[in-house]
Amino acid sequence: MTDPTAALAELETLLGPRLGTRAADLAQHAASETHVRAGLPQAVAWPETVDEVARIVAICAAHGLPVQGWGAGTSLEGHALATRGGVTVDFARMDRVLEIAPQDMRVQVQPGITREALNTRLRDTGLFFPVDPGANATLGGMAATRASGTTAVRYGTMRDNVRGLQVVLADGRVIRTGTGAPKSAAGYDLTGLFVGSEGTLGLITELTLRLHPVPEAISTAVCAFPDVAAAVAAVVVTMQAGLQPARIELLDQAASRACAAHAGLDLPARPHLLVEFHGSPATVAEQAALFADVAAEHGATDLARADRPEDRTRLWKMRHAAYPAILASRPGAQGVVTDVCVPISQLAQAVAETQADIAAGPVPGPILGHVGDGNFHAILLVDPASPEERAAADRLTARMAERALRLGGTVTGEHGIGLGKLGYMRAEHGPAWDVMGAIKTALDPAGLMNPGKLVPQD
Amino acid sequence: MTDPTAALAELETLLGPRLGTRAADLAQHAASETHVRAGLPQAVAWPETVDEVARIVAICAAHGLPVQGWGAGTSLEGHALATRGGVTVDFARMDRVLEIAPQDMRVQVQPGITREALNTRLRDTGLFFPVDPGANATLGGMAATRASGTTAVRYGTMRDNVRGLQVVLADGRVIRTGTGAPKSAAGYDLTGLFVGSEGTLGLITELTLRLHPVPEAISTAVCAFPDVAAAVAAVVVTMQAGLQPARIELLDQAASRACAAHAGLDLPARPHLLVEFHGSPATVAEQAALFADVAAEHGATDLARADRPEDRTRLWKMRHAAYPAILASRPGAQGVVTDVCVPISQLAQAVAETQADIAAGPVPGPILGHVGDGNFHAILLVDPASPEERAAADRLTARMAERALRLGGTVTGEHGIGLGKLGYMRAEHGPAWDVMGAIKTALDPAGLMNPGKLVPQD
Numbered sequence: 001m002t003d004p005t006a007a008l009a010e011l012e013t014l015l016g017p018r019l020g021t022r023a024a025d026l027a028q029h030a031a032s033e034t035h036v037r038a039g040l041p042q043a044v045a046w047p048e049t050v051d052e053v054a055r056i057v058a059i060c061a062a063h064g065l066p067v068q069g070w071g072a073g074t075s076l077e078g079h080a081l082a083t084r085g086g087v088t089v090d091f092a093r094m095d096r097v098l099e100i101a102p103q104d105m106r107v108q109v110q111p112g113i114t115r116e117a118l119n120t121r122l123r124d125t126g127l128f129f130p131v132d133p134g135a136n137a138t139l140g141g142m143a144a145t146r147a148s149g150t151t152a153v154r155y156g157t158m159r160d161n162v163r164g165l166q167v168v169l170a171d172g173r174v175i176r177t178g179t180g181a182p183k184s185a186a187g188y189d190l191t192g193l194f195v196g197s198e199g200t201l202g203l204i205t206e207l208t209l210r211l212h213p214v215p216e217a218i219s220t221a222v223c224a225f226p227d228v229a230a231a232v233a234a235v236v237v238t239m240q241a242g243l244q245p246a247r248i249e250l251l252d253q254a255a256s257r258a259c260a261a262h263a264g265l266d267l268p269a270r271p272h273l274l275v276e277f278h279g280s281p282a283t284v285a286e287q288a289a290l291f292a293d294v295a296a297e298h299g300a301t302d303l304a305r306a307d308r309p310e311d312r313t314r315l316w317k318m319r320h321a322a323y324p325a326i327l328a329s330r331p332g333a334q335g336v337v338t339d340v341c342v343p344i345s346q347l348a349q350a351v352a353e354t355q356a357d358i359a360a361g362p363v364p365g366p367i368l369g370h371v372g373d374g375n376f377h378a379i380l381l382v383d384p385a386s387p388e389e390r391a392a393a394d395r396l397t398a399r400m401a402e403r404a405l406r407l408g409g410t411v412t413g414e415h416g417i418g419l420g421k422l423g424y425m426r427a428e429h430g431p432a433w434d435v436m437g438a439i440k441t442a443l444d445p446a447g448l449m450n451p452g453k454l455v456p457q458d
Numbered sequence: 459m460t461d462p463t464a465a466l467a468e469l470e471t472l473l474g475p476r477l478g479t480r481a482a483d484l485a486q487h488a489a490s491e492t493h494v495r496a497g498l499p500q501a502v503a504w505p506e507t508v509d510e511v512a513r514i515v516a517i518c519a520a521h522g523l524p525v526q527g528w529g530a531g532t533s534l535e536g537h538a539l540a541t542r543g544g545v546t547v548d549f550a551r552m553d554r555v556l557e558i559a560p561q562d563m564r565v566q567v568q569p570g571i572t573r574e575a576l577n578t579r580l581r582d583t584g585l586f587f588p589v590d591p592g593a594n595a596t597l598g599g600m601a602a603t604r605a606s607g608t609t610a611v612r613y614g615t616m617r618d619n620v621r622g623l624q625v626v627l628a629d630g631r632v633i634r635t636g637t638g639a640p641k642s643a644a645g646y647d648l649t650g651l652f653v654g655s656e657g658t659l660g661l662i663t664e665l666t667l668r669l670h671p672v673p674e675a676i677s678t679a680v681c682a683f684p685d686v687a688a689a690v691a692a693v694v695v696t697m698q699a700g701l702q703p704a705r706i707e708l709l710d711q712a713a714s715r716a717c718a719a720h721a722g723l724d725l726p727a728r729p730h731l732l733v734e735f736h737g738s739p740a741t742v743a744e745q746a747a748l749f750a751d752v753a754a755e756h757g758a759t760d761l762a763r764a765d766r767p768e769d770r771t772r773l774w775k776m777r778h779a780a781y782p783a784i785l786a787s788r789p790g791a792q793g794v795v796t797d798v799c800v801p802i803s804q805l806a807q808a809v810a811e812t813q814a815d816i817a818a819g820p821v822p823g824p825i826l827g828h829v830g831d832g833n834f835h836a837i838l839l840v841d842p843a844s845p846e847e848r849a850a851a852d853r854l855t856a857r858m859a860e861r862a863l864r865l866g867g868t869v870t871g872e873h874g875i876g877l878g879k880l881g882y883m884r885a886e887h888g889p890a891w892d893v894m895g896a897i898k899t900a901l902d903p904a905g906l907m908n909p910g911k912l913v914p915q916d
Contacts, residue, residue: 101801101803102698103694103698103801103802103803104801104802104803105697105698106801126698127698145643146642146643146647147643148641148643152641156618157641159641159647159650160614160618169893173889174889175887175888175889175890175893176887176888176890177890179799179866179867179868179886180800180801180804180865180866180867181799181800181801181831181832181833181862181866181867181868181871182799182801182802182831182832182833183606183610183615183617183799183831183833183868183871183872184604184799184868184870184871185603185604185605185606185654185868185870185871185872185873185874185875186868186869186870186874186875186879186882186883186886186887187654187875187883187886187887187891187894187912187913188651188654188655188894188897188912189604189617189647189650189651189653189654190890190893190894192617192647192650192651193646193647193650193651193897195647196643196645196646196647197646212700213697213698213699213700215700216700236561239563239671240560240561240563240584240585240671241671242670242671242673242674242737242738279700279741280700280744280748282740282741282744283737283740283741283744286738286740286741290738341637341639341640341641341642342638342639343559343561343562343564343638343639343640344561344562344640345559345561345562346638373639373640373641374639374640375639375640375641404639407638408637408638408639409637409638409639410637410639410641410642410643410644411644412642412643412644413639413641413642413643414641414643415643416643416644417643417644417645421644424644425644425645428637428644428645429633429634429635429644429645430633430634431631431632431633432633432634432635432648433645435627435633435648435901436645436646436648438900438901439646439651439897439900439901441900442896442897442899442900443893443896443897454645454646455645
């Protein structure tokens with residue numbers, strides 16, 4: 001059934017020079033930001049319209065060729081990598097803002113726009129798009145992987161901030177999900193189904209996103225805790241008291257040391273919380289003061305407020321540069337980044353067990369967490385020349401996933417499944433994984449949309 | 459294939475007296491709160507465990523008998539009514555709280571518990587479940603219909619407040635969706651798919667719900683506006699300014715008159731907003747003052763603050779009693795309640811056109827709205843002896859739905875599809891409705907789960 005030659009000829013007729021088959025094109029789309037690797041696609045397509053995307057998918061369907069979407073290549077789990085060749089659809093040329101509706105606090109965009117470009121475009125509206133996974137990912141990729149990040153504790157994840165989609169299905173049909181209204185009770189939540197479906201049910205060609213008012217005032221603080229358990233306990237009390245941190249980030253001892261060294265800041269080598277409040281000047285001042293009290297009751301010291309924009313920027317730059325900072329803490333190391341999420345009541349135990357597990361082996365692994373969500377990451381620093389360390393990192397990653405499940409959590413809070421976590425889906429979902437498989441089969445019976453991902457494989 | 463006698467015999471062996479086949483049992487489950495009517499089920503089952511639910515569904519599947527779930531019978535669109543007989547599964551005996559996890563701000567419940575009973579059980583935790591559709595519905599029913607209500611503007615709908623489910627599928631398999639963690643990026647969002655699926659994909663047998671801190675302070679106010687457009691404009695500015703009303707409710711002229719008369723309050727016969735803020739005493743005072751400024755700029759008068767609990771209770775009692783109050787304004791009338799939702803930028807126009815449409819006909823129809831969400835209801839007061847009025851109400855309802863679609867909205871913000879709105883699904887969703895049908899067929903190939911509802915009918 002598969003006939004790549006005929007398919008590629010049809011695609012070239014459709015796209016001309018916007019179909020790439022040179023080795024460099026293919027290689028560029030065979031590696032994303034981390035260690036995860038797969039095979040090469042047979043071609044890369046750069047469509048400019050939804051009609052072109054629909055025709056690409058229809059041609060691939062007719063010839064039995066796989067199709068995977070590509071955003072900015074910032075996936076940490078290899079979501080967009082080809083497992084069976086086929087065509088990688090790169091959305092770089094579909095990066096427009098289609099409509100800003102400030103009264104409705106809503107924007108309509110093409111999937112290839114990055115979150116930084118979107119927020120630049122929104123600058124004069126008094127509104128912003130809050131979801132911030134760290135990397136300057138595309139909105140299409142963020143929706144496909146259900147991304148979140150530091151601000152999810154207040155503003156939610158992509159699940160909460162995508163109002164509607166346009167999607168090209170496996171047979172080339174184009175559908176719209178959602179409406180312009182803020183909510184609906186009319187039928188299955190297809191928007192929610194496609195968000196996080198990792199390209200296995202269709203390609204997202206347009207997104208309607210929810211916007212939020214730029215806060216009038218922002219207050220940021222950082223403080224040190226005697227141990228991770230005390231920091232987590234402070235977060236639980238903060239949330240239960242009804243404070244609404246816009247971000248509340250944990251850096252463990254090792255992460256604090258690496259980040260402070262890299263940023264030239266003077267932080268004690270203890271676990272830290274970075275916290276930020278958004279609102280009116282009076283509200284953020286009140287919430288920051290209440291947080292300081294809660295933190296102090298849990299043994300926090302060295303609390304530093306950063307209310308001036310330049311101090312705030314320095315602190316969050318440090319947090320956002322955590323990955324290079326941690327990499328720099330072991331020169332020559334390769335980073336293996338893994339992510340789990342647990343009930344917040346289990347977070348201190350999950351982090352403590354993970355730290356002990358890391359300490360018992362050869363691979364350093366500073367820990368960072370979006371602690372208000374129970375979500376944390378280990379950045380395992382592996383000597384690429386050492387098969388032993390690589391194997392140790394794999395075992396640590398596996399035990400983190402198993403630990404998260406044992407503690408009632410999920411094997412990934414925000415990085416997604418991709419190629420790295422497929423082996424845990426049965427353990428996490430049980431027979432519900434077969435329901436995902438049944439939905440996949442119903443919408444993509446030939447299994448051509450991002451094959452080898454997310455659902456049970458035959 | 460259908461063999462009700464054998465199926466009912468097996469069910470009676472399973473359930474004994476908890477299988478009801480008397481005329482009174484059947485009639486009680488053939489009418490919900492509004493005018494929508496369908497046929498009788500052949501039996502009513504009152505299971506006590508998930509295993510019993512699974513066996514009921516398996517027995518019905520083996521004999522080709524339809525199955526529909528039943529909560530409190532408060533549906534406004536006839537969701538739970540039998541269209542082809544079969545067994546109605548009444549969850550009245552599955553109404554327990556299974557686990558309260560205060561640190562995780564989470565509760566696990568059976569589907570038959572009502573929201574009032576749940577909040578009573580939560581009273582000592584400092585937490586509450588905010589979704590409030592007005593009626594004292596069951597949580598299972600609220601999830602199945604993606605209910606929302608007055609507080610959705612701040613706390614979200616059932617979509618945002620259900621973290622996980624246990625579901626009995628059409629073949630009797632039992633699955634769990636979601637985890638104990640606050641978020642996950644591991645696979646299709648099955649929780650979101652079952653929320654709002656109106657019993658067509660399975661029966662919900664357990665829910666994990668998100669809780670919120672009881673606010674330290676609450677501030678409520680009511681004020682009159684010269685017209686609906688001014689009230690809506692005030693709401694837009696309020697939301698864009700980053701104020702976070704916990705409720706913001708519109709009563710049009712007719713609704714204000716009826717509600718005030720019923721409650722013995724003295725309100726001018728103009729459109730009103732009722733608004734409430736939740737937070738610390740300082741925050742709610744600041745937000746209430748800012749709202750008062752915004753309202754005044756839009757011509758609001760007669761602003762009355764209700765900060766004392768008894769005054770607040772009186773105001774919200776008036777709002778919650780709107781349905782009986784409006785019914786009482788035309789003695790002997792039957793209420794036909796309909797609901798649409800539009801982008802907030804279109805709300806003033808949608809309400810104005812609806813008011814004009816109502817005024818041109820014989821049927822009075824006060825309008826109430828969850829205006830922060832663009833969601834509003836008309837309560838059409840029909841003389842049950844007049845076929846003309848009944849037909850006029852049907853035409854008004856149809857035109858409201860068509861108007862909502864024309865203005866970029868949805869035919870139902872929160873009441874759901876049930877039997878009343880099935881005819882608008884194609885217009886709202888286009889080919890996406892076929893995707894819903896494909897999912898239904900994949901999970902319920904025999905079409906026995908709440909047949910005649912939600913998806914394209916053969």
